Amino acid sequence: VSKLLVQDESPYWIDPDNMDYITFYPDFFVFASERDGYRHLYQYSLTGELIKPITQGEWNVTAYLGYDDKTKSFYYQSTEEGPIYRTVYKVDTKGKKTKLSDKKGTNHASFSNGCKYYVNQFSNSETPLLVTVHNQQAKVLRTLEENTRLQNELSKINYSKKEFFTFQTPDGTELNGWVMKPVNFDANKKYPVLMTQYSGP
Numbered sequence: 001v002s003k004l005l006v007q008d009e010s011p012y013w014i015d016p017d018n019m020d021y022i023t024f025y026p027d028f029f030v031f032a033s034e035r036d037g038y039r040h041l042y043q044y045s046l047t048g049e050l051i052k053p054i055t056q057g058e059w060n061v062t063a064y065l066g067y068d069d070k071t072k073s074f075y076y077q078s079t080e081e082g083p084i085y086r087t088v089y090k091v092d093t094k095g096k097k098t099k100l101s102d103k104k105g106t107n108h109a110s111f112s113n114g115c116k117y118y119v120n121q122f123s124n125s126e127t128p129l130l131v132t133v134h135n136q137q138a139k140v141l142r143t144l145e146e147n148t149r150l151q152n153e154l155s156k157i158n159y160s161k162k163e164f165f166t167f168q169t170p171d172g173t174e175l176n177g178w179v180m181k182p183v184n185f186d187a188n189k190k191y192p193v194l195m196t197q198y199s200g201p
Contacts, residue, residue: 005048008033015039021064030054030064030074041076054091062086063108068115068136075100075115077108084164084176088120100138103130119144125162125178128154158183 008014014034021032021041028051031042039061041054054074055061063077065088072093081087081104088101088109101107105124112118115136122130128147132140160180168174182191 003048005029005046006031006044008035010034021061023064023067025067025069030067032061032064041074052093059083065109065118066111066115070114071136073115075109075111075118088118098138100134102138103127109134117141125164127151 008018008031018032018034018039021030023030024046028046029044031044032039033042034040036056038057038059040056041061041064043051043054045051055076055078057080059079060083061076061078063086065075065077067074068090073090074092075088075090077086077088079085079087080089085104086106086108087099087104088107089097089099091097100109100118101120101122103122103124105122105127107120107122109118109120117136118134120132120134122132128150129145130147131143131145133142133144134140160183162178162180164176164178166174166176185191
């Protein structure tokens with residue numbers, strides 16, 4: 001015998017990746033939805049009743065990372081620092097939120113069973129992959145990889161770096177972009193330009 005627990009609807013689009021966030025526990029399950037315009041996590045009873053939203057705000061949850069039953073805390077990755085960044089947070093059932101990643105860029109955490117420890121992978125446009133082990137308080141316990149040799153090599157090279165910017169479309173939508181200019185760029189000169197844009201949903 002089957003029973004419908006939750007039905008998510010939209011006249012436009014349901015992201016199939018939302019199914020990857022569904023996680024069952026002995027007393028409840030976690031569900032992801034973009035019903036308010038942003039992807040957020042929701043806690044439901046095993047009978048399909050909404051207990052409470054786990055996350056809220058004008059930003060997207062980009063990964064559900066786990067739940068610690070002892071501290072009653074949910075762990076997730078989101079765009080709270082901006083749409084081009086990925087930051088790791090925990091939030092307890094009372095709504096108290098703690099930021100776990102201290103470096104701005106892309107952070108992705110993999111938690112141990114029980115969420116006592118996690119491995120964080122960090123990088124940004126100027127920093128090669130940095131892999132570290134942390135405890136629940138976000139303290140670094142060990143560095144697994146910091147790519148020191150690569151960083152030393154890059155420090156010897158004069159290379160073009162990404163410059164990030166935002167712009168508005170005619171209808172007022174703000175979009176993000178980045179540009180790489182030639183080394184020793186001269187604003188008085190003309191240069192050939194290679195432009196790439198994304199037209200997906």
